[in-house]
Amino acid sequence: MKRVWLWLAVLAVAAMAAPLLAPYAPDALDLANRRAAPSLAHWFGTDDLGRDAFSRALFGGRVSIAIGLLSALVAAGLGVSVGAVAGYVGGWTDTVLMRATDAVLSVPRLLLLMVAAATLQPSVPALVVLVGAVGWMETARVTRATVRSLLGAEFVLASRAVGAGHVRILWRHLLANASGAIRTAAVLAVGRAILVESALSFFGVGVQPPAASWGSMLYQAQSAMTTEPWLALFPGACIVLTVGLLTAVSDRADQGR
């Protein structure tokens, strides 16, 4: 577990400190060194403009990880709100909200997102909202389930008896107890958001140049696959590593509970 967190921390720091760590500027052209295979000078090789793929992967990681984290935050916010209201209010509100959750779960989300991204041509912040908007359902479900199950618990009744308001009961007692499950769902959501963003960008409807994410690097690499395979290898490996570590974290958290 510790090792998994350590690796995640390394990745996060590498992405955050990209300007310090990158040996070259991500968009610096070096026309004498175009399409160079990986070497000591260029760890991940160079592309058709002579840009250093390692530096670009570091900066691309920033975009991918930032979109993953922020959309998971959007998803968690939406999910917790929907779940908390549904669970706490109950009755018709609960029925409508949970039916809506089921409905969103049974929509072909990736297709809808691809069409939406193609028509709206979103900026990175808009992309964060779009990706977050399709990832909140699991969080809503676990939040609602915990809130519902604890609503009649004695410590909640006691708190109500001494005059605590709805907000305090929800926040201090109900959501506090759901926080473990919410956190696990959020970790999973980060990984899933990174995967969704990479698919959108791979189809050219996600992150647009001059910005680059791992997914959009793969989009560019696809046309030169046979001559410069390294351009396709490394960004993808970065995605698998990042999402794999996040999966491992949430798996361990599941076992712990």
Add this chain to the structure above:
Amino acid sequence: MDARVGALGRLTARRAVEAVPLLLIVSGIAFGLLQLVPGGPIEVYLSNPGVRPEDLERLRRALGLDRPLWEQYVSWLAAFVRGDWGFSFSDGRPVLARIVERLPASLELLGASLVLALAAALPAGIIAAVKRRTSTDRAISALAAVGVSIPAFWLGLMLQLVFAVGLGWLPSAGRGADGDGLARLQYLVMPAAVLAFVHAAAWTRYLRASMIEVLKSPFVAAAGARGLDARTRITRHALPNALAPVATVVLLDAALMVPGAVVTESVFAWPGVGSLFTEALGRRDYTVLMAMLMVSSVAVVAFNLLADLIHAWLDPRVAS
């Protein structure tokens, strides 16, 4: 038995009614997205220098685009329900025909991946659960974790690099010529393997977790106490109970495989509905995109219902 059939009938009716607002919402989103396109539905003509402004006006009237939005929506929806899905923006042929002609290739790929994925996931999930915390379990679980963390398109690219570009064993893309039996199978191998691996990984994880839960239950221990051997305990007692929830997941996933295949099909240029979708996306062919959104939503709703029915059948507690 009759009561059970009745309960299943009521479940079907309830779900069918619940599906209506969902499909309305999806249709609303699909329709709304088209309105958001700069230039709207006749965007393709705007950049054509041969089309004069008065032609555009005439076209707008002819297509009914001057009518109020809700009227356009209602008539679009009514036509859609009747099977009149309009014409493709990119080649002018009926949308329905374009989708139908792509179905055989998609069904071939989905069928092959489904069989492969089940053949891998069932033994892998059971073995991992039975041999929990051994190196076998760790290997299976690690592979399954990779499978749920890998972008399908990247796995496809890497397989192409190794088996088509590097070793030259398999064709990198396409579906091959008609009536060319064995050679055609070579085209199917990589896309089916990618799609199967991604789904098998998820199913293995579900089955393993479900098996571990069931193996802990008292009736499995009781079966052991009665002297039943491990094999019977696992296959006759634990497995049927562990499979019920997994069957639901598999069915739901099978429905999502159709849209999920979009990625795999386009990486391998597999001529199914999935690559029709990405082609339409690239050409902003909105009539095709809207129809495909609607069709896949209907498919997912139908499979959802099927999954519920099967779950209710396997586990009578659900229906009541």
